[in-house]
Structures are given as structure tokens and as C-alpha cells.
Amino acid sequence: MCVKHVPDLMADRRLGPDGRVERDGGDGTLNELDENAVEAALVIAEEHDAEVVALTMGPDDAEDAVRRALQMGADQGVHVLDDALAGTDVFGTARVLAAAVRSIAADGPVDLVITGMASLDALTSMLPAALAAELGLPQLTLAVDVQVAGGAVQVRRDLDHATEVLRAPLPALVSVTDQANEPRYPAFAGIMAARKKPVRTLDLGDLGIDPAAVGAAGARTRVLTAEPRPPRTDRVLITDEGDAGVRLADFLAEHKLV
Amino acid sequence: MTTQADVLVLLDHADDQTLRPQSLELLALGRGIGTVHAVWVVGGEPVAPPADVLTQVGEHGAAVLHAVGTGDAHPRLTPVVAEALAGLVTPSTRAVLLGSSFENKEVAARLGVLTGAGVMVDVASVELDGDALVAHKQVFAATWTSRCTAVTPVTVLAVKPHAVETEPVGSGTPDVVRHELDLSAAAAGVEVVERTERAPSDRPDLGAAQVVVVGGRGTEGDFGPLVELADVLGGAVGATRVATDEGWIDKDAQIGQTGVTVSPRLYIGAGVSGAVHHRGGMQASGVIVAVNTDADAPIFEIADLGIVGDLRTVLPQATQELRRRRG
Numbered sequence A: 001m002c003v004k005h006v007p008d009l010m011a012d013r014r015l016g017p018d019g020r021v022e023r024d025g026g027d028g029t030l031n032e033l034d035e036n037a038v039e040a041a042l043v044i045a046e047e048h049d050a051e052v053v054a055l056t057m058g059p060d061d062a063e064d065a066v067r068r069a070l071q072m073g074a075d076q077g078v079h080v081l082d083d084a085l086a087g088t089d090v091f092g093t094a095r096v097l098a099a100a101v102r103s104i105a106a107d108g109p110v111d112l113v114i115t116g117m118a119s120l121d122a123l124t125s126m127l128p129a130a131l132a133a134e135l136g137l138p139q140l141t142l143a144v145d146v147q148v149a150g151g152a153v154q155v156r157r158d159l160d161h162a163t164e165v166l167r168a169p170l171p172a173l174v175s176v177t178d179q180a181n182e183p184r185y186p187a188f189a190g191i192m193a194a195r196k197k198p199v200r201t202l203d204l205g206d207l208g209i210d211p212a213a214v215g216a217a218g219a220r221t222r223v224l225t226a227e228p229r230p231p232r233t234d235r236v237l238i239t240d241e242g243d244a245g246v247r248l249a250d251f252l253a254e255h256k257l258v
Numbered sequence B: 001m002t003t004q005a006d007v008l009v010l011l012d013h014a015d016d017q018t019l020r021p022q023s024l025e026l027l028a029l030g031r032g033i034g035t036v037h038a039v040w041v042v043g044g045e046p047v048a049p050p051a052d053v054l055t056q057v058g059e060h061g062a063a064v065l066h067a068v069g070t071g072d073a074h075p076r077l078t079p080v081v082a083e084a085l086a087g088l089v090t091p092s093t094r095a096v097l098l099g100s101s102f103e104n105k106e107v108a109a110r111l112g113v114l115t116g117a118g119v120m121v122d123v124a125s126v127e128l129d130g131d132a133l134v135a136h137k138q139v140f141a142a143t144w145t146s147r148c149t150a151v152t153p154v155t156v157l158a159v160k161p162h163a164v165e166t167e168p169v170g171s172g173t174p175d176v177v178r179h180e181l182d183l184s185a186a187a188a189g190v191e192v193v194e195r196t197e198r199a200p201s202d203r204p205d206l207g208a209a210q211v212v213v214v215g216g217r218g219t220e221g222d223f224g225p226l227v228e229l230a231d232v233l234g235g236a237v238g239a240t241r242v243a244t245d246e247g248w249i250d251k252d253a254q255i256g257q258t259g260v261t262v263s264p265r266l267y268i269g270a271g272v273s274g275a276v277h278h279r280g281g282m283q284a285s286g287v288i289v290a291v292n293t294d295a296d297a298p299i300f301e302i303a304d305l306g307i308v309g310d311l312r313t314v315l316p317q318a319t320q321e322l323r324r325r326r327g
């Protein structure tokens, strides 16, 4: 079995004039929530003697995310890197990652695709479902518990109004929440070992994807305007001198909140 | 706007067939865009909703109600719902509206893959600018606002609560059209082994409440003072992840990037430090009040009213004062 994990980047972010996300500094890391995906993949791989491939799509420094996954214990990395990918939306990303998964599957079957629950920068949580749809795989999302046995995967998930247990035959796609596990911290030995692990770089040509279908030109939505919210003005900070509860009531009345 | 614009509105409902309140807001939004086709997805046969729901949906402006029966497939699975909606998209469909829950965002994503539609989620409000449907969103933990539009013929919008006021606009029940879903193998591949729906509480729904009182580690497990304040304000009670992890309150109460996103008129945080993960889920609130013993707590950076004090004395005093004034 092969387990894929798709890490992402997180850094300071803002919207640039062209409506794209701009990130500050070269200090990219693995999207925190994807550490849960790596951890889930590693645990399953340890139980089932499988290999974990860390897959990411993103600019040069996205490789840091792959490196982090390798330090945690993933066996190899795949980085889809192409200038034409700048500005790609979730559907383009899903197409590219799906093509990458297929390309990895050419070397050996992919039994499970594991993702995080959301990129902490975009927080749309759309990618896992879009990727499952592209790959034609059953999707078991937002898992807080994942069990693989007998050629099937079973997850438990907590939704807004209900708790569910879902099951599907492998291969399948699973996304895990931050409640699924405690991600391990890379040990020194892991950090050293990661240096020797292979990271393969693929471009759109390798994946047979037309550059016009992805990138900003292929994106289905456009940002018209974006601006930082005005800071809250008239902020008040008081120290309780025995009457803060009454002052709170006054404040609510003044602001017509009661 | 083209004359023949249809809008599909997914009606969210509980397992017992009661309509979730946000559905009425979506119908109201839909009316502003075109002819409203409400969509009701159920397991088994395509059975229409109960009469009272049907009437309500009609009063809020649906011209047609599509009852889609998913046969053997579970009607809660998001790939199944996405295929149900995709099957109803026609050349005159302009938009598909649904509530912005984690599940519906998946539905939206899959609908995008199936139909080629442009998709926007976590939409705070929608504006019709000439022919363009413009979505207003708050991004980056609500520190930015953006206006976005889709370049595709069909736009899928997953909308947050309170995007619009609801009011009944007419009478009469919608025409009911029944459909049996022809499901793809991939969508049918997941089995629901177990599903337990939580009983609705008599408190307002956290995501939709206009007042939210939130407790963190500083409560040390005693949510009593928060519940009392929430009661007098008619609000919901929320929590930080620390409080839900400790088991002091139900998991669904967690507000933040990995929990519920709230944007009430009033947010009161007590014993909450204001960690970035938490802020991401509440920074869009109208007025923010924070009570914390630590004058350097980061939540004070975003609080309209910050009170350096002990929640165990400040909250009960406020509750008592509010009750007294009410008489």
C-alpha cells in the first residue's frame, strides 16, 4: 500500500493587487493541519508495511513542506512545480494533484490518498472533495479516527449536527482533522535521514496537462476587489474595580445589544 | 440579467424532515437572482417534504420544488447530494445556493468538478452587479474583505447565515417535480455504517446566533456564569478548543479555524486568550467584548470592550445587572 499525503504551505498572507494570495518571507512550513495527515499516513503505513509519498503542488519553497513530511517519516516526496501554476484555483489544483497521483500510481498501486482538512491560509476545505471527484475515489472526509483493515477504510467523523461512521473499499481518499492524532515531532535521526530521501519534481509536461487549463487563466473565479478590514476604532480597555459587570451592561445598552 | 434565470436552492433539513432555518435565507437570496427551484434530497423514493415545509418554502418564494430520491444511497453523503444537484442544472441555471457548512462546501466542490461551475464558499453576502453575481467574503481570519465573481455560466455559492433578511413573499405551494437519482459508481462507493444526529438544543444555533458567549481555559471548567449570561442575552454558548478538549462542553461548541465560524452581532469571550486559531473563527463578529485576568492577552487587541478582570465576578455581576434593568 502506498499512502499519499498532500501538504501545503502556510505563512503570512495578504491579497495582492491581482487578487492572488501573496506570502511573506521564505519561511514556508508544512500547513499545520497537514501534519495530522502525515501522522495518519505514517501510522497506517507502519501497520500495513506501506510506503508514504508526500505530494505537494506549489512554488519553489513548497518543497519545505515535503521535506518536513520526510523528516516526520515519509519515504519519498513529489513536488509539482511549474511557473504556469501561479494563480491556479481549487479545480486546477485538484486536476494537477490527481494527475500526480496517477503518475505515482504508475510505479505501484496507490491505496489511500490522505489530506488535511483545510489549508490554514485559504480554509476552503474544498480540495479533498474535488480531488476525490477527479480521481473517481470514494471520499471519507473530516475523519477524527481512521482504521484500515481487510481492504477497506473506516472513519468516524463529527459534523455540525451528527456523528457518522463511514466505510469504503480501498482505494479511497481520506481527509483528517486536527483531532485525529498528535503529530510526531521529527527526531534528529529523522531530520538526517530526510536529507537522503528522494524528492521528484514534476512539471505540467510530465503530467500531460495543458498549461492554459490551469493557472490564473484557467481559474473559474476572479477577485474584483480586496482590502484589509478597517481596524476596530474606539477600543476601550478597562480594569475591573468592582463595577466591571455593571459597565459591561452599560456598554451593551449603549450599543443597543440588549 | 437574462430573463430565463433559474436558481437552485438546496434545502438543508434534519433527519426528521424539519427545515433548517438558513434555508429560508437562501430562498430569499435566490429570489433576487431568478426563478427559485428548491431542492429536497431524501433517501429512497423521491418523497416531497411534509406539507408545512412545502407551504413555508412556497411562501418564501420557491416556484418549483424538486424532490430527489437517492434510492439505496445515503442522502447525506456529499457526493450523492452533489450528483442530485448536478442532475438539475440546465442551460437556464444561473446559480446554485447552499449553506456554507463543511458538508455543503464538499457538495459545492464536487458540483464544480461535475458541472464546470465556478464555486465560492464562505460567502457573507451576495450582490447583483449588472449581470454579474458578486460574492462578498471575509478572508484571512476575517482581517480582509474581498469581492469575487465567477467567470463561468453557472455560479455555485455556499453562503453563511445572515446574508439576507427573510420574509414571506407570497402564498401557494411550489410545483413538485420528482426525480430518481441515477448515481455514479464512485458516489455510491461509501457506506454509512452509523449516523447519530444530535437532538437540537433549545439554544440558538451557534453558527447563526446573534449573540455568542464563549468560554476558554479561564473558566476552569465552570461554564455556569457563561450560560447564565447567554440566557439573559438570548445567545448561544461557544468555547475554545482547550475547553472542548477538556470535555467541559460539547465538541460542537468549538469556535475557530477547525471549529465553527461565527459572526454574531455580539461576541463575549471570557477566559479566552485569543489565539490565532480561535480568532480565525470569530474575528468577523460585530462587537467583541473580552474578559480576561491578563492585561496582555492577545484578545484585547481585537476587543471593542476589554475588561481586565476575573470572569467569575464580572460575568455574574453583568448578568444580575441586565436582569435587574429588565425588571
Ligand SMILES: Cc1cc2nc3c(=O)[nH]c(=O)nc-3n(C[C@H](O)[C@H](O)[C@H](O)COP(=O)(O)OP(=O)(O)OC[C@H]3O[C@@H](n4cnc5c(N)ncnc54)[C@H](O)[C@@H]3O)c2cc1C
Pocket: A032, A033, A178, B215, B216, B217, B218, B219, B239, B240, B241, B242, B243, B254, B255, B256, B257, B258, B259, B260, B270, B271, B272, B273, B274, B275, B276, B277, B278, B281, B291, B292, B293, B294, B297, B309, B310, B311, B312
Ligand atoms: C491546528 C490547530 C487548530 C486549532 N483550532 C482551534 C480552534 O478551532 N479553536 C480554538 O479555540 N483553538 C484552536 N486551536 C488551539 C489554539 O491554538 C489555542 O490553544 C486555544 O484557542 C487556546 O484556548 P484558550 O484561550 O481557552 O486557552 P489559553 O490560551 O490557555 O487562555 C486562557 C486565558 O484565560 C485567562 N484566564 C484565566 N483565568 C481567568 C479568569 N478567572 N477570568 C478571566 N480570564 C482568565 C488567561 O489569562 C488566558 O488568557 C488550534 C490549534 C492548532 C494547533
Ligand SMILES: Nc1ncnc2c1ncn2[C@@H]1O[C@H](COP(=O)(O)O)[C@@H](O)[C@H]1O
Pocket: A006, A007, A008, A031, A033, A034, A037, A055, A056, A057, A058, A093, A097, A114, A115, A116, A117, A118, A119, A120, A122, A123, A124, A125, A126, A127, A128
Ligand atoms: N497545493 C496543494 N498541494 C498539496 N495539497 C494541497 C494543496 N492545496 C490543498 N491541499 C490539501 O487539501 C487540504 C484542504 O485544503 P483546502 O481545500 O485548500 O482548504 C489541505 O489540508 C491539503 O492537504
